[in-house]
Amino acid sequence: MITPVDGGPYRCALLVRYEDEVDETLLAALAGATGLKFEYYGNGGFGGETLADVYADESGGNLLIEVMADEVGAKAMFVRAESAERAIAIRSVVGERYRVWTEQMLRAQLEESLTEAPMSLVAMMMAVGGATPEPETMALLQRALGHREGAVREAAEYARQVAGELVHEPVVMRDAPREKPTGVLAPVRPVEGDEDWVTVRPGLPDRAVPRPVTWLRLATDDPDKAVIWANRADWFLDVIGRVTDVSDWQETVYTMDEETALHIVRHPALGSAVHCAVHGTEAEATAAALREALGGEILDGPPPRLQQAAP
Structure with a gap:
């Protein structure tokens, strides 16, 4: 059964290394720091280029989403929470557990090396987490879309496509609820x-x-x-x-x-x-x-x- 997962309205994210993943240590740390017990909810994506493993708390309003863009080898931990305080708390635990990069960090790197690693534009947009990008981020993406080098333009177009998908709810595959015997x-x-x-x-x-x-x-x-x-x-x-x-x-x-x-x-x-x-x-x-x-x-x-x- 295909199920959309609608978390809270407060969104943020952190880019992590591709080999990092949600594990029991992280879930225990989240429970200790936030009081939220996250459990695996399902696997799916955002309807396009990315894959997602979704973890939800008991209320279903707080989500931790491991998002992967296999084409570019990028991964981010998305947070969708019921309050800004909870979103920040969850994000902080992720930041303590892994080596991470923020939207601002990636943008600063790209300002210096856009032609060297243009696909990092995808990582930058993933670090936004489906929220509204900062104006400086959108300005950089816009410049990349009009860049003289074709590789940069292609990477920017792909990054824009991925970013457009990530604003939506993730959709996962779950077993249909089992009906009681009748x-x-x-x-x-x-x-x-x-x-x-x-x-x-x-x-x-x-x-x-x-x-x-x-x-x-x-x-x-x-x-x-x-x-x-x-x-x-x-x-x-x-x-x-x-x-x-x-x-x-x-x-x-x-x-x-x-x-x-x-x-x-x-x-x-x-x-x-x-x-x-x-x-x-x-x-x-x-x-x-x-x-x-x-x-x-x-x-x-x-x-x-x-x-x-x-x-």
Whole structure:
């Protein structure tokens, strides 16, 4: 999911060495000096020539952005904060942690060596951080755009392009928010954590299936046969079976219209045969269809040794 990241209105930046990067030491220093806990938010850019790793505090209003211009080997740490005081404090911590260059420092260097290193114009504009450049900076860029040497003009045009991008919000790639299970997969009450759907595994009362369950013992030791049957019958795969801990419990869950669920389970305590559990509006019909297609028997209740599969 592509997400724009809108930080506070107060902006500043510092150019750093290309090999420098945000690390745990810097984040700890920021927390100690400002009280803000920054965490990695996502990777993206400003829609053009630069790349960005975005770090945000809990409010989302204060951002630390590691901005890279690979074409010229330049990197800057951008700050976007909710107040001028916070922006200055964050910038100060960055300045103490790394060797840095400011907009003013880079401009002074370029005044003396514009023809020697014209691509430093890009670094100078990155050091502005997407804020409004000082008049002297814009005057230097304007002179470079009209310079007699083509290399200087090209560098100035590229710097102007990059600067135009950096005034915008960074855009990052993030995983879409994971939706809570609904319908037949939803527990009685929402469960925290990544495994928040209902399970037929014993010993997990918060995730127990809140309705009658029909169990089958299939006449096969190959779970792929049950998977193929479900796929051909247009069931939707919701949970991919895997070993979840050292006890070797595996559970693959399919649903049909969120009204019926099919759990294909394996565990050493259940023997070599594949077991299935079905619940929901079409549980009996599904169990009968499975038995007819793959053989086996519909059990009167849970398998006798199912409790041995508890965590």
